[in-house]
Amino acid sequence: MELTRRDALAALAAVGATVGGGVLAGRHDPPRADAASDAGSGSAAEPTLSTDLLDLLDAAAEVVYPSGVDGRRTFVETYVLGRTENRPVYREGLQEAAAQLDAVARDWRGQPYADLDADVRDKLLRDLGVETAEPVADGTITERIRFYVVNDLLFAFYSSATGGRLVGIENPIGHPGGIESYQRASMSSSSTERSGGTNER
Template sequence: MKLTRRDAVVALAAVGGVGASSVAARFDAPRAGDGDWDGAGADASAASADLLDVMDAAAAAVFPSDVDGRRTFVERYVVGRTEDRASYREGLTETAAELDAIARDWRDAAFADLSVETRDEILRGLGVETADPEPDGTVSERIRFYVVNDLLYAFYSTPTGGRLVGIENPVGYPGGTESYQRATMPDAGADGTGEEEETDG
């Protein structure tokens, strides 16, 4: 399955972000020991990687394996949707930086430079899969909220994620009022959702 430009634009529209640019955000200075988490000794000076790199790397673990065009989707979604949401963007940036710092501390490498399997191990090692998504919680809860759930929401509220499950017009996506009447899910491109010609990734 390919993520399309339409997916990214819709994901942006769904959260009120407009004018998505391709400018990758840079991390603000992370705060070592931020929040309640105190186990990894996050190294602020080492956390200089690109926000997009970390989110795309997380998406590689969080999205299903058979997805193309991921980085473009994440770029537009992550950057675009946070432009008008300053506090959310701050939380996202800080949390991604912490995740990167944890990777450097635990595995001596930027999160994005690790294998998908190792990223998955780090996330599960932090207990993110069972953590409550809390924007003001522990680092595991914040990673669940700002990184994992942010990506899952974007993915499964667009046709590409929905189609993998069997619904071309998933909840959260403005896919019109034709699809609910159909007996079957048409091929991508045949229903106005996830047109292949818009694919750019």
């Protein structure tokens, strides 16, 4: 099954993101990560996200999402750009958490997080304790990675009808029973689906 831009827009609606009306209606493409400032008007455009950051988030999504998901990059990029639009405090928190995860990967594994093999990325998150950490925006490194990276990616995934069906949730966020389904979701269950296993924690 394929995650689509429409799925990402549905996830943004579920989280209450106030993205431009044209984007939510699907009439325009979302802002690009490398969008330039509006030099003609003399005013800077909304601060954008680097390609490196989006690469890291896509790499994390590959770990926490089930295998066999097509369209992941477009889904992640659309969701993250919309999620951070007009939210400078959240955007800075996300950038800091991602930078900390990347720094750990370089220190422990000698490579950027996005360049590691998927299994190594998964193990690194587990070695950091992200699987069992509480999501806390201003907490420890592990808690911030859980909050800004893992939890938000999982929320986006489970908020879409496509993502919900992929992991056997019939009622994702925005549909009857969805919030209860998401509250039962975890990084470990997603990784189990990704690896084809059937055991639950």
